[in-house]
Amino acid sequence: MARIKDVAAHAGVSVATVSRVLNDNPSVTEETRDRVYAAMKELRYVPNAVARSLRTEATRTLGLIIGDILNPFFTELARGVEDEARQAGYTVIIGNADERAEEQDHYVRTLVEQRVDGLLICPTAEVTPLVEELVRTGRPLVFLDRTISGLDVPSVRADGATAIAELVAHLKSRGHRRIAFASGPATLSTGRERTEAFAAAMAEAGLDLRAEYMAAGDFREGSGRAITARLLDLPEPPEVIFFGDNLMTLGGLDEIRARGLSIPGDVAVASFDDVTWFVHVDPPITAIAQPTAEMGRTAVRLLLQGVAGRSGQSVVLPAELVVRRSCERKGA
Amino acid sequence: MARIKDVAAHAGVSVATVSRVLNDNPSVTEETRDRVYAAMKELRYVPNAVARSLRTEATRTLGLIIGDILNPFFTELARGVEDEARQAGYTVIIGNADERAEEQDHYVRTLVEQRVDGLLICPTAEVTPLVEELVRTGRPLVFLDRTISGLDVPSVRADGATAIAELVAHLKSRGHRRIAFASGPATLSTGRERTEAFAAAMAEAGLDLRAEYMAAGDFREGSGRAITARLLDLPEPPEVIFFGDNLMTLGGLDEIRARGLSIPGDVAVASFDDVTWFVHVDPPITAIAQPTAEMGRTAVRLLLQGVAGRSGQSVVLPAELVVRRSCERKGA
DNA sequence: GTCCTCCATGTAATCGATTACATCACCATA
DNA sequence: TATGGTGATGTAATCGATTACATGGAGGAC
Numbered sequence: 044m045a046r047i048k049d050v051a052a053h054a055g056v057s058v059a060t061v062s063r064v065l066n067d068n069p070s071v072t073e074e075t076r077d078r079v080y081a082a083m084k085e086l087r088y089v090p091n092a093v094a095r096s097l098r099t100e101a102t103r104t105l106g107l108i109i110g111d112i113l114n115p116f117f118t119e120l121a122r123g124v125e126d127e128a129r130q131a132g133y134t135v136i137i138g139n140a141d142e143r144a145e146e147q148d149h150y151v152r153t154l155v156e157q158r159v160d161g162l163l164i165c166p167t168a169e170v171t172p173l174v175e176e177l178v179r180t181g182r183p184l185v186f187l188d189r190t191i192s193g194l195d196v197p198s199v200r201a202d203g204a205t206a207i208a209e210l211v212a213h214l215k216s217r218g219h220r221r222i223a224f225a226s227g228p229a230t231l232s233t234g235r236e237r238t239e240a241f242a243a244a245m246a247e248a249g250l251d252l253r254a255e256y257m258a259a260g261d262f263r264e265g266s267g268r269a270i271t272a273r274l275l276d277l278p279e280p281p282e283v284i285f286f287g288d289n290l291m292t293l294g295g296l297d298e299i300r301a302r303g304l305s306i307p308g309d310v311a312v313a314s315f316d317d318v319t320w321f322v323h324v325d326p327p328i329t330a331i332a333q334p335t336a337e338m339g340r341t342a343v344r345l346l347l348q349g350v351a352g353r354s355g356q357s358v359v360l361p362a363e364l365v366v367r368r369s370c371e372r373k374g375a
Numbered sequence: 376m377a378r379i380k381d382v383a384a385h386a387g388v389s390v391a392t393v394s395r396v397l398n399d400n401p402s403v404t405e406e407t408r409d410r411v412y413a414a415m416k417e418l419r420y421v422p423n424a425v426a427r428s429l430r431t432e433a434t435r436t437l438g439l440i441i442g443d444i445l446n447p448f449f450t451e452l453a454r455g456v457e458d459e460a461r462q463a464g465y466t467v468i469i470g471n472a473d474e475r476a477e478e479q480d481h482y483v484r485t486l487v488e489q490r491v492d493g494l495l496i497c498p499t500a501e502v503t504p505l506v507e508e509l510v511r512t513g514r515p516l517v518f519l520d521r522t523i524s525g526l527d528v529p530s531v532r533a534d535g536a537t538a539i540a541e542l543v544a545h546l547k548s549r550g551h552r553r554i555a556f557a558s559g560p561a562t563l564s565t566g567r568e569r570t571e572a573f574a575a576a577m578a579e580a581g582l583d584l585r586a587e588y589m590a591a592g593d594f595r596e597g598s599g600r601a602i603t604a605r606l607l608d609l610p611e612p613p614e615v616i617f618f619g620d621n622l623m624t625l626g627g628l629d630e631i632r633a634r635g636l637s638i639p640g641d642v643a644v645a646s647f648d649d650v651t652w653f654v655h656v657d658p659p660i661t662a663i664a665q666p667t668a669e670m671g672r673t674a675v676r677l678l679l680q681g682v683a684g685r686s687g688q689s690v691v692l693p694a695e696l697v698v699r700r701s702c703e704r705k706g707a
Numbered sequence: 708g709t710c711c712t713c714c715a716t717g718t719a720a721t722c723g724a725t726t727a728c729a730t731c732a733c734c735a736t737a
Numbered sequence: 738t739a740t741g742g743t744g745a746t747g748t749a750a751t752c753g754a755t756t757a758c759a760t761g762g763a764g765g766a767c
Contacts, residue, residue, distance in 0.1 A: 044512075046753060057717045062755055070715065087508065092488040093428045094753035097722050102425065104489075112454050115447070122444050125471055134485055136468050139457055153466055156424040157436075176419065180376075296655050318652075319596075323628050325657030378723060389747045394725055402745065426723035429752050 045086035054082035065090055096158065104134045105346065106154035107163045108147055110188075111263070112139040114290055115318050116335060117165065120188065123339025124163060131347055133160070140167045142261065148173045155182070161346040163187050168230045170194060183349035187342045190232045197355050199342040200233075201333040201362045203315060204240040209364040210313055210331060211244035214283055217372045219311060223256035223281035225270040225291055234259065237287055237315055256281050260291050267294025275302065275310065283311040283370060289318045292328065311370040315362075327367035334360045377418035386414035397422055428490065436466045437678065438486035439495045440479055442520075443595070444471040446622055447650050448667060449497065452520065455671025456495060463679055465492070472499045474593065480505045487514070493678040495519050500562045502526060515681035519674045522564045529687050531674040532565075533665040533694045535647060536572040541696040542645055542663060543576035546615055550704045551643060555588035555613035557602040557623055566591065569619055569647055588613050592623050599626025607634065607642065615643040615702060621650045624660065643702040647694075659699035666692045 047065075051058045056075060063071050064079040071079075082088070096102045107124050109117040121137055128135045136159065138150030147167040151174060154162060161183035166174065170191045177184060178194050186198035214222055224241045227234030238257070245252045255277060260266030267286055271294065274281055286292040292314035299310060306312050306326055314321065317332035341358050348355040379397075383390045388407060395403050396411040403411075414420070428434045439456050441449040453469055460467045468491065470482030479499040483506060486494060493515035498506065502523045509516060510526050518530035546554055556573045559566030570589070577584045587609060592598030599618055603626065606613055618624040624646035631638060638644050638658060646653065649664035673690050680687040 047755095048753080058754080059718080059756075060716060063716090066755080072715065075715080087512070089484075089487050091429075091490060091753055093425055093434065093490050094722090095755075096425045097423075097429050097724085097753080098755045100722075112450065112457065115450075118444065118447075118450050122471070125444065134468065134470075134489070136466065138466075139454070152421075155421050157466070158423060158425050180419070293651060293655070300655065319625060320650075320652040320656070323625070323632065323656045324652070325655075379725095380723080390724080391726075391748080392746060395746090398725080404745070407745080423723055426752090427725075429723080429754085430725045432752075 044091075045088045047088075047090070049086055050079065050082045050088050053086060054078045100158075102158050102160055103132060104136060104157065104159045105161050105163060105343070106136050106138065106150070106157075106159040107187075108138045108140050108150045108154075108165060110140055110165045110167060111142050111290075112137075114262070114288070116188075116289060116316050116333070119335040120165075120339045123336035124187075124343055125339075126336070127340040127343035131343070133343075133347075140165075142167055142263070144168045144171050147171070151177060161185070161350045163342055163346055165189050166191050166231075168228075183346055185342050185346045185349065185355075188233060188338065192232070197345055197349070198357045199338050199345060200357075200359055201338060202359045203237055203331055203333070203362045204243070206331040206362045206364045207237065207240040207315070208244040208247065210285070210329070211241070211248050211250070213329075213364065213366060214285075214311070214313070214370055215248050215250065217311075217370055219282045219370070219372075220250060221253070221256065221279070221281045222250065222283045222285060223258070223274050225267060225274070225284055225286045225295065226257065226259050227262045227287040227291075228259055231262070234262070234287065241285065260287065262288045262290060264290045264294040264297070267291030268298045269294075271295040271298040275299075275304070280310065283307075283313065285313045285315070287315050289314055289316040289321075289330075292316075292330075296324065306369050307371050313370055317365055321367065324369075326369050326371075328369045329367045330365050331362050332365050333362045376423075377420045379420075379422070381418055382411065382414045382420050385418060386410045432490075434490050434492055435464060436468060436489065436491045437493050437495060437675070438468050438470065438482070438489075438491040439519075440470045440472050440482045440486075440497060442472055442497045442499060443474050443622075444469075446594070446620070448520075448621060448648050448665070451667040452497075452671045455668035456519075456675055457671075458668070459672040459675035463675070465675075465679075472497075474499055474595070476500045476503050479503070483509060493517070493682045495674055495678055497521050498523050498563075500560075515678055517674050517678045517681065517687075520565060520670065524564070529677055529681070530689045531670050531677060532689075532691055533667075533670060534691045535569055535663055535665070535694040536575070538663040538694045538696045539569065539572040539647070540576040540579065542617070542661070543573070543580050543582070545661075545696065545698060546617075546643070546645070546702055547580050547582065549643075549702055551614045551702070552582060553585070553588065553611070553613045554582065554615045554617060555590070555606050557599060557606070557616055557618045557627065558589065558591050559594045559619040559623075560591055563594070566594070566619065573617065592619065594620045594622060596622045596626040596629070599623030600630045601626075603627040603630040607631075607636070612642065615639075615645065617645045617647070619647050621646055621648040621653075621662075624648075624662075628656065638701050639703050645702055649697055653699065656701075658701050658703075660701045661699045662697050663694050664697050665694045 047058050047061050051061045140147035144167050165188045190198045226238045258270040314330040317330035321328040345355040379390050379393050383393045472479035476499050497520045522530045558570045590602040646662040649662035653660040677687040
């Protein structure tokens, strides 16, 4: 491939001049500029970003490590990140941690080696030594969706507590009393927060929180299904199952469907996290919607502040309850 | 950050030796190796992939340009690509073309600047000058899902013709005669191929192909909805609408639902491309499933052959019909 | 005419790794 | 004891850009 040196020779100027043209330096004659552009075109010159990055110590690249690429929540998050980064002239490298700490660490390592200018992480579990060290190095970093307590890292997340309280009130108003929560893992901040918010909401509503109605899954389809099976096998099964994320909801629907039970007649269903197809399920699923893409965009803005050397404030965006028909009164 | 020079000084060896340790060169004493590792650890040394790439002219990075990041088909494709690339020690940079040629070109440019070792493209439309030039340069390239005729580029795609013929036969066996096809854009190979296969299948089944039942969309939700509205407003609306991809199906379902019509009673629905939630729709949607993740994995293998200098053969994987309940006989 | 300023452009060091080639110590062999 | 081979390590060029500093010519002020 043509190098800057070739372009310089072809245009009869020095490499410095070509570099100036490349970087829109105003101190180049229009005539020279034109000659250089012509030479570039003729030689099909494509600047080498690797060489440039080595010299400038900036790659104009951001790293994004998501929890699970098959989860539409993270896909939409990635979309928001992509959009905002693209607008600011950055490229995004997405790593899929597959909800495993070792995969997450693999990507942290790779992305640091690649010298990304900043890192967006949806931390997979409790802090790993590598992430801890990453924080210490002071490299621009933002936690997205999830946080890790004890680490001073700006973050962007959704607050579901208000919406969860509304949901519980909604369920109560429809005559439901026995409400189960199929939560995410307690190792994730989102898992814990939703569980706590649910417990608080139940208390506020004056409803019993039974131990056997609380089960922790892993934010994936399989655990949603398994938990649903266990709950439905209880001597006194719950009237409602509230799932901690959209994939667990999907698993739960599988199990309910497989047993030939009807929603909400036999068991009502609600989901934390909304996805497009919930309106097409029979009945449409009541869900708590997060401002997902907006979370991604916000996180990029926050991260770029860090890249610019300014420190930013964590952001919490509100989630909201979307009532559909999957939680109506029994027999209604 | 610590450089190789610092590690060398700290361990009391030359940079060459450190580099050899880094690259598992066997001609380093175990004792020296240990000293170097200790120095790396102490200095928290992370090799600079940018510098390495500049020297070795290889980035161990692949570029993937997908059509639309919100389309679960491409997400799953990306997942397959990710998995296989990761196993081979490559990092993937994903670019979202958002079904626009200019966005696609933007990513082609960026990825070539970044000197990715190979490029996987789901070409957005007819060939652009940039893509044409890319092909001429001989850089390792594989087309994924879609192809561009006239360009000699290895590709990986699914063959839907057989499955489409089966689908039409299935529809006929259920008593359907007036079948509409909401296809993708004729500018995409997948749009054209599915349309042709559908036409051929209808002919083979001895069914009429009415012009007003053939409409081209853009593989996105909105066009699926608009086409459905148009079809249902026809003096003699079709008995079945077959959608060209999962997002257009989603849009179609929206419209049908909004009109309060029942499936398959008022109109039957089938989809090219299957997604997880189709089983939860009422009724579950009959669809043609592509081996999506496998396509992604295969494409990476093919691309890596190109990277290694060997030229590979295009691959066509079979799609298959999954019969559910959305196309049963009227009133059945 | 001389000198100074300013502007466009050129020269060469630099970023952090890899690697061809050089070197040096050690040992075996004649 | 000289010779040569071998194996570990070092020296320095190199990859392709950016950029501080140098240079040289044009034009204005006196």
